[in-house]
Amino acid sequence: MTVLAPSIALPPDYRSADVLAFHARDAEGLAEQVEDAHLRKAVLLGGVPVLFDVALTPETAACRIAADGELDAKTLTLAQEALRNILALRIDPAPFAVFVRDDPLFGPLVARQPGLRIVQSATVFEALTWAIIGQQINLPFAISLRRTFIQQAGRAHSSGLWCYPEAQDVARLELDTLTSRKFSRAKAETLLRVARMAAEGELQLAQDDDPARAAQALLAIKGIGPWTVNYTLLRGYGYADCSLEGDVAVRGALGRLLGETEKPGLARTQAWLAQYSPHRTMAAAYLWASLSQPTA
Template structure:
């Protein structure tokens, strides 16, 4: 069954950023990006689902195809996934106004207005991706993610693979992961969280229609995740950012964030985690957008007076 609708996009919406985020896997197993849109496969409520998004005339024209009958609950899940995939959870305007006079990120934000946090389609996808990405380079992380999709996911009728849900991952044996280059620690943690979701001891839920997760709710999520073996502060903040769309994540544990702070502040050495935490405090309650601009700053070249 297919449902279609259009989502209006704000002025200055950066389509290229969204396409770049979802086009990182060169083998295009679960996401396919082209010049005017993207297609993404995801399991929702056990149903293989294809999100097909076309960008045209200030809107995202979205077609959702379920390999099975649609239900109101399934349609809500698909709509929430679309908002995540499109990066529409956090309005960057407040951050832009807050850092107008900031010597570090003010110039970066002025050169790159409208930068957004693009999210994973579901919180479970964000959590498993964060665990996969712990302490390894991006290329290897993408390869491991692809392996997880092919081991636990299912193919949509379109041929695109669907990112798995917790139930699909929980069925795996650890040897299926470790035999495909997952470390024991990563494999154990991924299976642990998947089985906790299945048995109800871990609830990954974002209430539909809530524009942001409150500070108290984020503290509860953090406490719950930190109690799980194999999950640390960086993973928690990444899940809050990419899964829940929390606007005030402090990513002082992120190597690239600390590298950007080193570059922008002009300090002699790269800040420690605790030093970076203090440096990021100036951007509360917009530290998620601060992280986005810090990442962007590493590839951002300020204008010079030299002729080309």
């Protein structure tokens, strides 16, 4: 076993409760467990089960990375990047706060929730497959399907937590392994398609990829549309300028913010979000967050 114990200094306005809540969405705690200010998450990296065990204080994240095997230099880098991702340290919210300081709509939202951050998935593959799983279904059902997906393709870490799988693990699945467990045929086919393309090197999913190149490659794949691409860029690459006009919750929040009874259409939402480029990812984050706040 390989054990590392890095300590990460957290920004002064770090919102640990938001990060912990994101990772606690699966109440069964199959691959992530949250207790008080303590987070545990398991993933497969380079074929090795890796556990991230993080204790959060107001100033630091005391981390323990425990791998059931040796981590080579490449996999160690993946582990370090994954840690930054799951702690929401990839996108700095400060530039957006400055950008909208005098904005009549976003200014008050930011003032009410300063320092809002977006949690990334541990890997780009996790972000992509989670986006596919979550297409056009409600969140509780998506979480249930995600749990099934991990159980079918992942492996257990020695700690007992299940690891989110890699492309090679998913590529070995048969179609009926998923369709017999409530996955639609189209969703299952898309998951297997991207897994096999990634496993064979046809689809590159590196964290440091150019977002425009990544978007173009993903859009060329059957079963993947603009919403899935933008969500993958957001959760997987930590891209700061994703346009989420295809997200129903974003459009609902925008209509609510504008005092309208109907959700704005795709074209209008896209045009409205364009004025916040190159910070459209944080705009989406604040629109999502606004749904849990009372209207002014």
